Amino acid sequence: MDKSKLSVDPVIPNLYRKAREEGISTVFDRYEAQQPQCGFGLTGLCCRHCVQGPCRIDPFGEGPQAGICGATAEVITARNLLRQVTAGAAAHVDHAYDVLEVLEQIAQGTESYSIKDQEKLKQVAFTLGIDTANKTEQEIVEEMCQIIYRDFANSGATPMTYLKANSPRERLETWEKLGVLPRNPDREIREALHQTTMGMDADPVNLILKTIRLGLVDGFAGLKLATDLQDIIFGTPQPVVTEANLGVLKEDYVNIIVHGHVPLLSEKIVEWSRKLEDEAKKAGAKGINLAGICCTGNEVLMRQGIPLATNFLAQELAIITGAVDLMVVDVQCIMPSLAEIAACYHTRLVTTMPIVKIPGAEHVPFTTETADEASQQIVRMAIESYQKRNPAKVYIPREKAKVVAGFSVEAIVKALAKLNPDDPLKPLIDNIVSGNILGVVATVGCNNVKVKHDWFHIELVKELIKNNVLVVTTGCSAHALAKAGLMDPAAAEWAGEGLRAVLTAIGTANDLGGPLPPVLHMGSCVDNSRIGDLVIAVANYLKVSPKDLPIAASAPEYQHEKALSIGTWAVAMGIMTHLGVVPPVVGSPKVTRILTQDAEALIGGKFYVETDPYKAAAGIIEHIKAKRALLNL
Ligand code: XCC
Ligand code: SF4
Structure with a gap:
C-alpha cells in the first residue's frame, strides 16, 4: 500500500511501516481486505430487519424494487437511517x-x-x-x-x-x-x-x-x-496550553493512555497518576505521563491540560510505538483489534465497563464506589508494565504540535469580556457584522478510513480560515486540527486579514502573548452542545433564529452512528450540516432529496454532502454569504 495515501499526519507512515515489519495488521490493511465493499450496504439498500431477508433493492432499476414484504428503497433507507x-x-x-x-x-x-x-x-x-x-x-x-x-x-x-x-x-x-x-x-x-x-x-x-x-x-x-x-x-474548561500527537509519549516515563469517552474514569486516572508519581519513580521511571485518545482525551485535555496522543484512526498505531505501558478504555470508538495488537508488545489493555469487554484485555470493573481503588490499581498496573517495556521495540515519533485549547462558552465569553466587560458578546457580533468574521463553522466528528486520515479536516479548515471564517471544533476533528498546528496561536498567520485582526485583538486583550488560535477547541463530541449554546446565545442576542445565522457545521470524516445523530440534531437546530462521507441513504433519491433539500424549508437546516474539501469549503462559504445577505450584512 502507498503509505503516503493513508494520512497527512507525519507520524503515520513510519508507524505503519513498523507495524508491517512486525507482522501486525491495522485498520488500513483490514480496510483494503474489505474491498470492494457491498454497494447495497453503501447506498442503504439492504434490509435485515426480519429473517425472511436479507433483502436488497437494485439501485439501477433492473432487479427487485421491493423487499419480500414489499418495503421499497425509500422505506429501507429511511428505516436504516432512523x-x-x-x-x-x-x-x-x-x-x-x-x-x-x-x-x-x-x-x-x-x-x-x-x-x-x-x-x-x-x-x-x-x-x-x-x-x-x-x-x-x-x-x-x-x-x-x-x-x-x-x-x-x-x-x-x-x-x-x-x-x-x-x-x-x-x-x-x-x-x-x-x-x-x-x-x-x-x-x-x-x-x-x-x-x-x-x-x-x-x-x-x-x-x-x-x-x-x-x-x-x-x-x-x-x-x-x-x-x-x-x-x-x-469544572468548566478554561484555556490550557498543551501538545498533540504521538510525540507526547515519553521514553523515561510510565506512559498511560486514556481512551474512550466518559470523564468519570479518565479524571480519576489523572488524579491517581499524579498521586502515585513517587511509586513510578521508585520503579525507575521519571514519572507518569498521561495522554488521551478520542473524546476522553478531549475531556482531560480541556479540563486538565493532558496532551492528546492521537485520534480515532491512529489508536492502534499508538500501541505500535511500543512505548505505551497501559491503555485504559471505557466506552465507544474502541477498536476490538487493540487487544491483539497490545499482545504483540508489553502494553496492557484494560477495559473497565460492564458493556465493553474485549477478549485478551484485562478487565478492572470501574464503578462510582470502586472509582478510586480501580484507578489506583490501573495506574499501578501501568507502573509494573513500564518495567517490562522492551526498548528494542520502542519508536516514539518526534512530532508534536503546540495546542491552546479549553474554549468552553464560558471561556470564550470571558476572553471577549476583556474587550467589552459590559456586553461581552458585542465584539464578536460587531466583527461578524463588519465582515471581519465572515461566519462561524463547527468542524466535528471522527476519522473514517475511507478518507485520507485527517486530510479533509485540515484542508477544509485551512480554506475556511483563509476566508475569514472562524472555526470551532470538537471530537476527532479537534485532534486532527490540533496535530496540524491549527490550535497554535502562530496559525493565526493562516487566517484572512479580517479574522487575523480579531484574533490578535482578543489575544492582546487577554495577555495571551500572541493571537487567539483561528481554531477554537470546544471539547469532546458531547461538547457539541457547547457549540449549540454559543449559537443560541448569538441568535438570542440578535433576536433571530439559529437558522438565520451565517454559520454551518461539518463532519468531514465521520464514521460513527453518533455522528449521524449529532448531525441530525444540528439540522434540527436549523444549521446546514456538511458531510464529507456519503451517508448510506443515496439508494433512495426521495430520502436523499428530503434530507439535503426539503428539510431546509421545514426546519431551517439540511444536510450538504460533498466529498471534496475545496468544493465543500466553497459551498459552505456560499451558504454563509447567502445567510449574511438575508440579514442585510
Ligand atoms: Fe469516536 Fe468521540 Fe467519532 Fe472520534 S469523533 S471517532 S465518535 S471519538 Ni466523536
Ligand atoms: Fe424482512 Fe421486509 Fe426487510 Fe426483507 S425488506 S428483510 S422482508 S423487513
Missing part, C-alpha cells in the same frame, strides 16, 4: 445517564466525586427553574437530579424538560409544529426501534420526522445533559 440515529442517541444518552447517576451519588454523600463548579451548578439550576436561595449545595443537586430523572420517568406526552429549558422559543415552536418534540428520551429510543421493525412504518416522511426527533433526544438528553453535568462535577 435505526442508526437511534443507536447514536442511545450511546450519548447512556453516557449522560452515567454522569447523572454520579451526580445523584454526590447528593447522597459519595466520597469518590464532588462538585467542582458551583457557578455552573447554579446556572443549570436556574435554567431548570430551581430556586437556589437558602438551599445547600446538596439540596440543589438533589432537586436537579429529581427534575432530570423525571424526564426519564415521564409516562405522558409532555416534552422533555431539559430540552424545553434549553431551547429558544422559535425552535420549540417549529419542532412542535412538525410534531418532533421528544418526550421521555428512553421511550423515544424504544419507540424508534419498534417503528422500524418488520411490518411497521412505511412512510419515509414519517420515518425522517422520527429521525429528527431522535436527533433532538441526542442533542438534549445526550450532549447537553452530559456536558452540563460533567462541568458541574469536573
Whole structure:
C-alpha cells in the first residue's frame, strides 16, 4: 500500500511501516481486505430487519424494487437511517445517564466525586427553574437530579424538560409544529426501534420526522445533559496550553493512555497518576505521563491540560510505538483489534465497563464506589508494565504540535469580556457584522478510513480560515486540527486579514502573548452542545433564529452512528450540516432529496454532502454569504 495515501499526519507512515515489519495488521490493511465493499450496504439498500431477508433493492432499476414484504428503497433507507440515529442517541444518552447517576451519588454523600463548579451548578439550576436561595449545595443537586430523572420517568406526552429549558422559543415552536418534540428520551429510543421493525412504518416522511426527533433526544438528553453535568462535577474548561500527537509519549516515563469517552474514569486516572508519581519513580521511571485518545482525551485535555496522543484512526498505531505501558478504555470508538495488537508488545489493555469487554484485555470493573481503588490499581498496573517495556521495540515519533485549547462558552465569553466587560458578546457580533468574521463553522466528528486520515479536516479548515471564517471544533476533528498546528496561536498567520485582526485583538486583550488560535477547541463530541449554546446565545442576542445565522457545521470524516445523530440534531437546530462521507441513504433519491433539500424549508437546516474539501469549503462559504445577505450584512 502507498503509505503516503493513508494520512497527512507525519507520524503515520513510519508507524505503519513498523507495524508491517512486525507482522501486525491495522485498520488500513483490514480496510483494503474489505474491498470492494457491498454497494447495497453503501447506498442503504439492504434490509435485515426480519429473517425472511436479507433483502436488497437494485439501485439501477433492473432487479427487485421491493423487499419480500414489499418495503421499497425509500422505506429501507429511511428505516436504516432512523435505526442508526437511534443507536447514536442511545450511546450519548447512556453516557449522560452515567454522569447523572454520579451526580445523584454526590447528593447522597459519595466520597469518590464532588462538585467542582458551583457557578455552573447554579446556572443549570436556574435554567431548570430551581430556586437556589437558602438551599445547600446538596439540596440543589438533589432537586436537579429529581427534575432530570423525571424526564426519564415521564409516562405522558409532555416534552422533555431539559430540552424545553434549553431551547429558544422559535425552535420549540417549529419542532412542535412538525410534531418532533421528544418526550421521555428512553421511550423515544424504544419507540424508534419498534417503528422500524418488520411490518411497521412505511412512510419515509414519517420515518425522517422520527429521525429528527431522535436527533433532538441526542442533542438534549445526550450532549447537553452530559456536558452540563460533567462541568458541574469536573469544572468548566478554561484555556490550557498543551501538545498533540504521538510525540507526547515519553521514553523515561510510565506512559498511560486514556481512551474512550466518559470523564468519570479518565479524571480519576489523572488524579491517581499524579498521586502515585513517587511509586513510578521508585520503579525507575521519571514519572507518569498521561495522554488521551478520542473524546476522553478531549475531556482531560480541556479540563486538565493532558496532551492528546492521537485520534480515532491512529489508536492502534499508538500501541505500535511500543512505548505505551497501559491503555485504559471505557466506552465507544474502541477498536476490538487493540487487544491483539497490545499482545504483540508489553502494553496492557484494560477495559473497565460492564458493556465493553474485549477478549485478551484485562478487565478492572470501574464503578462510582470502586472509582478510586480501580484507578489506583490501573495506574499501578501501568507502573509494573513500564518495567517490562522492551526498548528494542520502542519508536516514539518526534512530532508534536503546540495546542491552546479549553474554549468552553464560558471561556470564550470571558476572553471577549476583556474587550467589552459590559456586553461581552458585542465584539464578536460587531466583527461578524463588519465582515471581519465572515461566519462561524463547527468542524466535528471522527476519522473514517475511507478518507485520507485527517486530510479533509485540515484542508477544509485551512480554506475556511483563509476566508475569514472562524472555526470551532470538537471530537476527532479537534485532534486532527490540533496535530496540524491549527490550535497554535502562530496559525493565526493562516487566517484572512479580517479574522487575523480579531484574533490578535482578543489575544492582546487577554495577555495571551500572541493571537487567539483561528481554531477554537470546544471539547469532546458531547461538547457539541457547547457549540449549540454559543449559537443560541448569538441568535438570542440578535433576536433571530439559529437558522438565520451565517454559520454551518461539518463532519468531514465521520464514521460513527453518533455522528449521524449529532448531525441530525444540528439540522434540527436549523444549521446546514456538511458531510464529507456519503451517508448510506443515496439508494433512495426521495430520502436523499428530503434530507439535503426539503428539510431546509421545514426546519431551517439540511444536510450538504460533498466529498471534496475545496468544493465543500466553497459551498459552505456560499451558504454563509447567502445567510449574511438575508440579514442585510
Ligand atoms: Fe469516536 Fe468521540 Fe467519532 Fe472520534 S469523533 S471517532 S465518535 S471519538 Ni466523536
Ligand atoms: Fe426483507 Fe421486509 Fe424482512 Fe426487510 S423487513 S428483510 S425488506 S422482508
